[in-house]
Amino acid sequence: MADKIPVTVITGFLGAGKTTLINHILTTNHGKKIAIIENEYGEIGIDSGLVLDTKEELYEASNGCLCCTVRGDLIRILNRLLKRKSKLDAIMIETTGLADPAPVAQTFFVDEDLNSQLRLDAILTLVDAKHVIPHLDEEKPDGAVNEAVQQVAFADKILLNKLDLVSDSEKEEVIDRIREINRSAKIIECRNAEVPLEAILEQHAFDLDKILAADPSFLQLEEDDHHHHGHSDDHHHHDGDEKDCKACAAGDHDHHHHGHDAHHHHHEVEEKDCKACAAEDHKEHAHGHKHKHHHDTRVSSVGIEIEGSLNLGKFNNWLGNLVQEKGADIYRCKGILSMAGSEDRFVFHGVHMMIQMGHSGEGLGRPWQEGEKRMCRAVFIGKELDRAMLTDGFKSCLAVPAQAAAV
Numbered sequence: 001m002a003d004k005i006p007v008t009v010i011t012g013f014l015g016a017g018k019t020t021l022i023n024h025i026l027t028t029n030h031g032k033k034i035a036i037i038e039n040e041y042g043e044i045g046i047d048s049g050l051v052l053d054t055k056e057e058l059y060e061a062s063n064g065c066l067c068c069t070v071r072g073d074l075i076r077i078l079n080r081l082l083k084r085k086s087k088l089d090a091i092m093i094e095t096t097g098l099a100d101p102a103p104v105a106q107t108f109f110v111d112e113d114l115n116s117q118l119r120l121d122a123i124l125t126l127v128d129a130k131h132v133i134p135h136l137d138e139e140k141p142d143g144a145v146n147e148a149v150q151q152v153a154f155a156d157k158i159l160l161n162k163l164d165l166v167s168d169s170e171k172e173e174v175i176d177r178i179r180e181i182n183r184s185a186k187i188i189e190c191r192n193a194e195v196p197l198e199a200i201l202e203q204h205a206f207d208l209d210k211i212l213a214a215d216p217s218f219l220q221l222e223e224d225d226h227h228h229h230g231h232s233d234d235h236h237h238h239d240g241d242e243k244d245c246k247a248c249a250a251g252d253h254d255h256h257h258h259g260h261d262a263h264h265h266h267h268e269v270e271e272k273d274c275k276a277c278a279a280e281d282h283k284e285h286a287h288g289h290k291h292k293h294h295h296d297t298r299v300s301s302v303g304i305e306i307e308g309s310l311n312l313g314k315f316n317n318w319l320g321n322l323v324q325e326k327g328a329d330i331y332r333c334k335g336i337l338s339m340a341g342s343e344d345r346f347v348f349h350g351v352h353m354m355i356q357m358g359h360s361g362e363g364l365g366r367p368w369q370e371g372e373k374r375m376c377r378a379v380f381i382g383k384e385l386d387r388a389m390l391t392d393g394f395k396s397c398l399a400v401p402a403q404a405a406a407v
Helices: 018-027 074-082 101-110 134-138 147-154 168-180 206-214 242-249 271-278 312-329 385-396
Strands: 005-012 034-041 058-060 066-069 090-095 119-129 157-159 185-191 297-307 332-340 345-351 355-360 375-383 404-406
Touching: 005 018, 005 101, 005 147, 018 034, 018 090, 034 074, 074 090, 074 101, 090 101, 101 119, 101 147, 119 134, 119 147, 134 147, 134 168, 147 168, 147 297, 147 332, 157 168, 168 185, 168 297, 206 355, 297 385, 312 332, 312 375, 312 385, 375 385
Parallel strands: 005 090, 005 119, 034 066, 034 090, 119 157, 157 185
Antiparallel strands: 058 066, 297 375, 297 404, 332 345, 332 375, 345 355
16 A cells, blocks of 8 residues: 555536646645646646646646646556656546546546556545535536535545635635535635645545544544544445445455455446446436525435444445445445454445445454444435434444434
8 A cells, every 4th residue: 555656636616726726736846746637628727837848648847747638538647657667656636627526536446457556545625615605505407416515525625715705704604514515524724725735645535544543533423523534435326236235345355355455345346337327417416505594405414423333244234235225325434333243443435336344353453442432433425315214224233222323
């Protein structure tokens, strides 16, 4: 894992400041070799004065970073970057303002060659504090996706940009609205998209080892905490066989290494399923929203906390059935679990059509300590989530019945 190049997916609605952020990276003397990929279908957004040669598809910026614009095969340009002699420190992919970031993110799960050299580090969403609420509350025709809502829901980190254009009360209104959709992504406040590079690189949002080892604020469930460090993770469409999903959720992962590090177990679907998921005809994904005081709150977070341990088989079956039946409406999910009969701590999260799961017995993080209270915590982010159904289903996996609270 240490030798893999981290990849950050940058998303955000039109005008949120993505290109401004990229241009800051291209002009800052940070000493890192970063490749910037504009996954766009329009004109090149990088300032022409910042690059040495714009004749090639792949060109070098004045501070040594690499830039390119992709209008077709993202995998092809990534492979081209990897063949260069000079080792990259990081790759950042800027998606078009109307793009769903999940298909880009899942590229690093389904392509084994890329996965052996690259690791998805985080999904970063820029938000225009002045104009985001109308975008989030915009009503869409039946069957249409509200892209702004989707981008907030998928984020690991949110750059709340253009704060110089809003009052403190307006800022808090925006934060509250974001938290209705995604309460676990960390919010970084900024102006002109200026943030320290270390605040957006090496986040390890998809590194199970880092998640288990550490961050006590991972899976923070407090609704009013605007600035914690959760890593919100998703389920979206899951078109694979149910048995595959359940196998991935189970503790026996010997046959699910799929080209990944031995302790990272990814559930993969066939490429055709991936492409189908990335298609634009998501007719069942209407995310319309109205005015702040009466908007449609269909996209939201549900956090669940249980004292005690789960039965691995029960959880395995429940999660598999949940993804099969409701996966299209569950954008991201994550959890840290205690399993009956095991001293290992389990962690799971998903992105789009696949689930990762691992435990401390595979070298991830630490096991439960003697005398430590056994807890199971999970967060689900998605559309029209049934809080009672999720809570009851999670509780049904307990080895010994106990109380669960959804927040």
